[in-house]
Amino acid sequence: MNIHEYQAKQIFQKYGVPTPRGKIAHTVEEAVEAAKELGGNIWVVKAQIHAGGRGLGGGVKLAKSLDEVKEYAEAILGMTLVTHQTGPEGKLVQKVYIEEGADIQAEFYLGMLLDRAKEMPVMMASTEGGMEIEKVAEETPEKIVKVNIDPTIGFQGYHGRELAFGLGLPKEEVGTFIKFAKALYDVYMDNDAEMIEINPLIKTGDGKFLALDAKMGFDDNALGRHPDIEAMRDLSEEEPTEVEAKKYGLSYIKLDGNVGCMVNGAGLAMATMDIIKHEGGEPANFLDVGGGANPETVAKGFEIILQDPNVKAIFVNIFGGIVRCDRVANGILEATKITEVNVPVVVRLDGTNALEAADILRNANIDNIITAENLADGAKKAVEAAKGE
Amino acid sequence: MSILVNKDTKVIVQGFTGKEGSFHASQCMDYGTQIVGGVTPGKGGQEHLGKPVFNTVKEAVNSTGATVSMIFVPPAFVSDAVMEAADAGIELAVIITEGAPVKDMMYAKMYATKKGMSTIGPNCPGVITAEECKIGIMPGNIFKKGNVGLISKSGTLTYEASHQVVQEGYGITTAVGIGGDPIIGLSYKQLLPMFEADPETEAIVMIGEIGGDLEIQAAKFIKENISKPVVAFIAGQTAPKGKRMGHAGAIISGGSGTAAEKMAALEEAGVKVVVSPADIGKAVKEVLSK
Numbered sequence: 001m002n003i004h005e006y007q008a009k010q011i012f013q014k015y016g017v018p019t020p021r022g023k024i025a026h027t028v029e030e031a032v033e034a035a036k037e038l039g040g041n042i043w044v045v046k047a048q049i050h051a052g053g054r055g056l057g058g059g060v061k062l063a064k065s066l067d068e069v070k071e072y073a074e075a076i077l078g079m080t081l082v083t084h085q086t087g088p089e090g091k092l093v094q095k096v097y098i099e100e101g102a103d104i105q106a107e108f109y110l111g112m113l114l115d116r117a118k119e120m121p122v123m124m125a126s127t128e129g130g131m132e133i134e135k136v137a138e139e140t141p142e143k144i145v146k147v148n149i150d151p152t153i154g155f156q157g158y159h160g161r162e163l164a165f166g167l168g169l170p171k172e173e174v175g176t177f178i179k180f181a182k183a184l185y186d187v188y189m190d191n192d193a194e195m196i197e198i199n200p201l202i203k204t205g206d207g208k209f210l211a212l213d214a215k216m217g218f219d220d221n222a223l224g225r226h227p228d229i230e231a232m233r234d235l236s237e238e239e240p241t242e243v244e245a246k247k248y249g250l251s252y253i254k255l256d257g258n259v260g261c262m263v264n265g266a267g268l269a270m271a272t273m274d275i276i277k278h279e280g281g282e283p284a285n286f287l288d289v290g291g292g293a294n295p296e297t298v299a300k301g302f303e304i305i306l307q308d309p310n311v312k313a314i315f316v317n318i319f320g321g322i323v324r325c326d327r328v329a330n331g332i333l334e335a336t337k338i339t340e341v342n343v344p345v346v347v348r349l350d351g352t353n354a355l356e357a358a359d360i361l362r363n364a365n366i367d368n369i370i371t372a373e374n375l376a377d378g379a380k381k382a383v384e385a386a387k388g389e
Numbered sequence: 390m391s392i393l394v395n396k397d398t399k400v401i402v403q404g405f406t407g408k409e410g411s412f413h414a415s416q417c418m419d420y421g422t423q424i425v426g427g428v429t430p431g432k433g434g435q436e437h438l439g440k441p442v443f444n445t446v447k448e449a450v451n452s453t454g455a456t457v458s459m460i461f462v463p464p465a466f467v468s469d470a471v472m473e474a475a476d477a478g479i480e481l482a483v484i485i486t487e488g489a490p491v492k493d494m495m496y497a498k499m500y501a502t503k504k505g506m507s508t509i510g511p512n513c514p515g516v517i518t519a520e521e522c523k524i525g526i527m528p529g530n531i532f533k534k535g536n537v538g539l540i541s542k543s544g545t546l547t548y549e550a551s552h553q554v555v556q557e558g559y560g561i562t563t564a565v566g567i568g569g570d571p572i573i574g575l576s577y578k579q580l581l582p583m584f585e586a587d588p589e590t591e592a593i594v595m596i597g598e599i600g601g602d603l604e605i606q607a608a609k610f611i612k613e614n615i616s617k618p619v620v621a622f623i624a625g626q627t628a629p630k631g632k633r634m635g636h637a638g639a640i641i642s643g644g645s646g647t648a649a650e651k652m653a654a655l656e657e658a659g660v661k662v663v664v665s666p667a668d669i670g671k672a673v674k675e676v677l678s679k
Contacts, residue, residue, distance in 0.1 A: 085631075116601045116638070119495060119572050134643040151492075152499060192492050221464060221637065222490035251635045255627075266569065266635025267543020267598055270624035271666035274648075277627045278665045286628070288635045319545045319552070321528030322416070351548060352528055375549065376667035 001218045003232045004048045006097040008214035011191065011229075017183045019211045022099035024048070031073035034098040035066055042101030045072040047093040050237040052132075052215065053083030059093065062101065069098065094236065102210060107200035108167060109133055110181070110211075112188045114195075115148055121188060122148050123181065125163045129200030155185035173207060180209045191229060192222030241304055248300045249290055257282025259386045260305035260314040260343075262298065264289055264323075272317045275375060281383030284311045289318075295334035302339045315382035316347045317375065325349040325357035333364050344385035346370045348378030391518035391563040392538065392583040392590075393481065394457060398522050401449045401479075402427040403470045404461035404486075406437050413461065413485070413526050414438055420523040425453040446470075446477040456480045459515065459524050467511060468493035475504035483524045484510035484574070491637070494572040501574070508574030512636070514544040514566035525566065535560015537673055538584035540577055541596035542569040542636070543624060546666065550594055550622070553670025559677065562590045569598060569636030577607035585615050592618045592677050594669060595660075599625035600639045600646045608654035618676035619660045622669055623648040 009019045023034035035043045047059030054060050059081045061072040073096055082090035107129025115122035126144045128136045136143055145166030147159050160178030169177055180201075188196055197215040204210060223230045235243055245252035251266065255273070259281045263269035266288045273283035285305060289297050298316075305311055318328050328349055336345075345368055349357040361371050370385065372378030394400075400417070404410040405427020415438050418424050426441045426449050433444030443449040446458065458474045460467065460482055467489040474482045482501065489511045501508050509516055515525015519534040531548050533555045541547040547566050554561060565580055567573050577595055584590045593615070597604040604623060611619055625634055625641075626648040633640045641647050656662045663672045 114491060114495075114571055116571050117606070119498060137643070151495060189492070192490055194491070219491045219637075221488045222492065224465065225490075253629075253632050253634065255629065263545075265543060265545025266639060267541070267596065267624050268545035268549060268666075270598060270628055270634050270639070271543075271546055271549070271622070273628070274624060274626040275665050275667060283627060286632075286634055319548050321531065321545070321548050322526065350552060352530060374667065376665065379667070 001220055001223060001230070001233055002050045002237070003216050003229070004050065004095070004234065005046065005214050006048055007232045008216040009211065011187055011216065012211055012214060015183045015187045017180060017187060017211055018208060019214065020099045020102050022097050025073065025096050025098055026094065028070055028073045028077060031096055031098050032066055032070050035063070035069040038098065038100050040100050041065070043069050044099045044101060045069060045076060046097040046099060047076045047079070047081050048095040048097055049081055049086070049091040049093055050234070051083050051085035051091060053085055054081060057081045057083040059083070091237070102202060102212060103205040104202045104212075105205050106203040108203070109136070109199045110184065110201045111197040111199070112184060112193070112195065118148050120148050120150055122146055123159065123163060123185065125167050127167055129202070133197070133199065149185060151189065155182045173203070176207065176209055191226060192219045193217065194219045241307055245287070245304050248297060250297060250301060250304065251286070251288040252304055253286040254308060255283050255285050256310070257284045258310045258312040259382050260284045260308070260311040261317065262287050262289055262301045262305065262314060263317045264319060268317065268319060272315065272379070275379040276315065276383060279379045279383045281386055284308055295331040295338065298331050299335035299338035302335055302341050306339070306341065306343070311343060312388070313344045313346065313382050313385035314341070315378055316345060317378055318349050320349060320351035320353065320357070324353040325351055326353045326360060329357035329360040333360070333366070336366060336369070341368065344368045344370055346372050346378050346382040346385060348372040348375060350374065390587050390589040391521065392580070392587050393516055393563060393565070394518050394522045394524055396421065396521040397423070398457055399423050399425045399453060399455040400457045400459055400524055401425060401446070401453060401455040402459045402461065403446065403474065405429050405442060406432055407461060410461035411438065414459070416529070417459070417523050420529040422522045422524060425455050446473045446479065450477045450479065457524060458482045460484045460486060462486060464488035464490070468497035471497040471508060472500045475501045475506040479506055481507045481509065483515050484508060485513065485515055485526055487512040489570070491571050494570065498572055498574065509565060510568040510574060512570050513568030513573075514547060516563065516565045518563045519561045527564070527566065531555070532564060533560040536562060536589055536591040538562050538587065538590040538593045539564035540580050540593065541566055542598050543596060546596050546624060549666065550596055550669045554594065554673050557670040557674040559673060562587060569600070569638050571601065571638040576603045578603070578610050581607065581610060581615055585617055590617065592620065592673055594673060595619060595621045597621065597623045597651055598636065598639050599623070599628050599634065599641050599648050600636070602646065604651040605654045608651075608658040608660065611655070611660060612658035618679070620669060620672040620676060621655045621660045621662050622666050623651045623662070624666070626664070
């Protein structure tokens with residue numbers, strides 16, 4: 001789960017990770033009011049969406065008067081912001097964060113995530129603040145300092161020193177930086193964060209470090225023990241069909257093709273997408289119905305797949321294990337009664353009791369159900385059906 | 390022969406009396422697995438499925454001599470259960486539970502390693518030595534005895550692969566579902582040498598997916614250490630970047646962990662990489678009939 005910049009900064013502040021002062025606004029009036037309360041004579045108006053690259057898309061503006069705050073808030077609130085991370089359809093901006101201006105002397109990058117190879121967190125810092133870290137990693141990897149932190153010893157001074165000296169900070173600034181990094185480590189560990197990115201982390205004229213931007217994602221499996229963070233979820237930032245699918249225990253991801261897929265198991269679901277492509281088609285989605293594949297979940301799966309108007313055929317690919325194929329076949333027949341399915345459905349059931357399942361489907365004599373013998377056959381038939389052949 | 394487990398392996402079940410634990414423990418027993426008891430705190434002294442229930446893993450190990458534990462406890466209690474098993478001298482913990490927090494698994498695995506306990510999973514189908522011992526939730530009947538070792542991040546793809554291998558007239562020595570979470574126990578790199586050393590295993594199938602670099606590490610390892618033929622399939626060739634594909638670890642982040650880079654690395658290591666998941670069985674036949 002991801003959260004907005006202003007929410008991440010709220011968490012930062014609780015842990016003593018310094019940020020500029022700011023206020024969230026949902027309307028133009030609130031925005032101007034927020035600027036007045038913050039005081040000063042320079043503000044930043046920042047669109048709050050779950051995507052990077054907001055500045056380039058026109059979603060971040062520097063205002064030098066309250067009139068400009070009003071002007072920019074009017075322009076940004078309600079705009080559809082398109083960035084390299086939103087896709088061409090963009091995202092509707094419903095909130096702006098009004099922040100006091102900062103005296104930027106230097107910009108850095110500071111991030112933290114799990115190093116899967118080392119199986120412990122890694123903190124990464126770079127002098128290339130404001131740049132995309134992936135790009136820095138590719139073009140000038142020597143400009144990234146990485147420090148693994150063994151959680152059994154926690155964040156030690158030397159971790160901070162390696163980062164600070166790695167960034168080339170003068171020795172009088174090292175202490176301030178270490179304090180910042182240590183607080184960030186606590187934010188990461190205490191909240192089961194999956195990743196934190198501060199880009200840029202700035203150094204001000206008076207020698208302070210501030211998180212000018214903040215991006216945070218969390219381990220979904222740990223949200224149960226962080227109700228305060230779960231409460232920050234903004235469902236309007238998530239794909240509505242994906243959210244709906246989750247409610248029914250289905251894992252769904254929309255793609256751009258026209259062959260709908262319904263599969264049991266995440267790995268097989270990915271493999272099904274791959275084989276559709278291999279047979280010359282394009283998958284319309286990833287959908288894992290889980291181990292059960294009972295009539296209700298299958299019916300819901302059909303419903304969700306068919307919400308996508310591009311879908312011209314559905315490939316049901318179930319490998320029956322402990323759940324026998326004959327039961328899944330009956331489930332599919334039941335599901336077609338619950339939900340109207342108006343495109344060809346290619347069904348491949350293999351594994352335990354596959355032959356009985358094939359009989360059940362054949363005897364049902366439903367026009368738009370096409371049975372397949374195996375994985376390759378099913379994919380081929382589904383691709384053909386989607387092409388109208 | 391086989392790897393990790395066989396007909397003599399003594400197994401306890403943590404989360405024995407729960408719905409999932411009960412169902413799958415009895416399925417394992419039907420398969421022939423020596424389930425010698427189980428642990429459910431507060432139910433010690435009772436009998437379940439004809440086997441003794443203990444309050445702690447220590448008691449269970451002391452009374453039964455079990456060396457392997459199959460873990461079904463709810464996600465929030467997984468790390469506790471794994472550490473308890475490690476502390477009690479269990480040699481291998483097979484963690485079936487889905488949804489354990491990553492931070493918990495990080496600590497649990499560190500402790501297990503310190504205590505010399507191997508882990509498989511979490512969020513995996515388990516391990517099976519065909520026609521001898523099943524520790525997990527896979528349908529046993531799919532796994533006919535044979536000469537192919539199987540390592541897979543995905544449950545249903547493990548069944549799919551085994552099914553194809555059997556349809557080509559071969560069978561399985563041991564199949565290990567290693568799971569697709571960001572932190573997992575035994576992986577390709579630890580399991581490949583076991584299959585290499587197993588005289589019955591003549592070929593190895595490895596099934597990977599997007600995310601992380603375990604398959605890349607495996608490729609390097611295979612190149613230098615594995616003489617037996619290896620067939621590989623990587624799921625997620627068509628997966629979009631930055632989207633988590635069902636498994637917590639199946640995500641292309643920052644452009645790395647793609648199927649293409651893994652396939653290239655494996656191919657470069659001399660592995661027979663199939664593009665279509667329907668060709669796994671055929672490829673096994675091809676490498677074995679050379």
